Amino acid sequence: MNEQDSGHVEIYALRLKEHAVRDIESAYVRFADLVSAEVADKWRDGIQETIAGLAYNPRRYPRAPENFQREVRQIVYRRAGSKVAYRILFIVTGESEDSSDAPTVTILHVRHASSRPVTRTQARQIETEE
Amino acid sequence: MTVTLNLPDELVSRLALLPEAARDRFAADALEDAFDLYRQEDTDCVTIVEKEIAEMDAGQGLVSFDEVCRRWNADRLSQGAPDAT
Numbered sequence: 139m140n141e142q143d144s145g146h147v148e149i150y151a152l153r154l155k156e157h158a159v160r161d162i163e164s165a166y167v168r169f170a171d172l173v174s175a176e177v178a179d180k181w182r183d184g185i186q187e188t189i190a191g192l193a194y195n196p197r198r199y200p201r202a203p204e205n206f207q208r209e210v211r212q213i214v215y216r217r218a219g220s221k222v223a224y225r226i227l228f229i230v231t232g233e234s235e236d237s238s239d240a241p242t243v244t245i246l247h248v249r250h251a252s253s254r255p256v257t258r259t260q261a262r263q264i265e266t267e268e
Numbered sequence: 269m270t271v272t273l274n275l276p277d278e279l280v281s282r283l284a285l286l287p288e289a290a291r292d293r294f295a296a297d298a299l300e301d302a303f304d305l306y307r308q309e310d311t312d313c314v315t316i317v318e319k320e321i322a323e324m325d326a327g328q329g330l331v332s333f334d335e336v337c338r339r340w341n342a343d344r345l346s347q348g349a350p351d352a353t
Contacts, residue, residue, distance in 0.1 A: 152333035155320045159336055175347060182340060189333060204314050208321055227317055229324070244330070246320040249313065 150193050150230070154245040158226075161248035165224065181217065185248070188215045188226065192243045196230050214251065223251035271299075 162185060170178035192199075192213065202212040208229060216223040227247045232239035275283070283291055323329045 153330050154333060154336055155324060156329040156331055157316070157320055159331060179344060186337060186340065202317075204310055204317070206314060206317055206321075210317055210321075227313075229321060244324050246317050246324070247313070 147194065148241055150196055151232075151240050151242040152189060152193055152245075153242060154189075155247070158245040158248050165248070165250070184217055185215050185224065185226070188213060189245060192228065192245075196228065196243045202227055210246065225249050225251055 162182065166178045166182050169181050196211065199211045199213045202210045202225070204210070210227055210229055212228070213226045214223050215226055225248070226245060227249070228243050228245045230241070230243055231237075232241045283294070286294060320329075
């Protein structure tokens, strides 16, 4: 945890680019179409929890492998036992003492680990692995 | 160069139907296509993320996580499902 001398744990503000929200909603719709609304809801609940967890020490997650100009990190969201993985790409800002902004995590983009749309077979894996 | 791959049984049985020369050519073509796709995906990802960072720096297209959660909960309630929170 990112603790200061006082034992205070830094909590990062969380925000998303609208593009990232659309990424998640597109995947949600695809799961709902391919499997069921219930499975889609569970998938979205899971990614919601994962993003919420970034409020604490987001730098514990690795840098994304691509050559970005800025320090972009990623967390891979995969429901327990599932092979269907999504990369959540984010950036951390506002940490320097001279910054006027609060420490913030911004979700920039969410993409299927292979970037290709999830297949019906992959979507069904989520259902069977419940 | 020889590459050993662990393929799903279904794919193995389909590949076994091809003559060996055709199978080798098929495998090499598939790997080349996959590699091209991988490079293209990498380029696409960088393009999208750099654009999103530029917009973020300009304060554009941002929404708080709390607001997104509210939207999703409203969406769920409108479908008659129980609240996730």
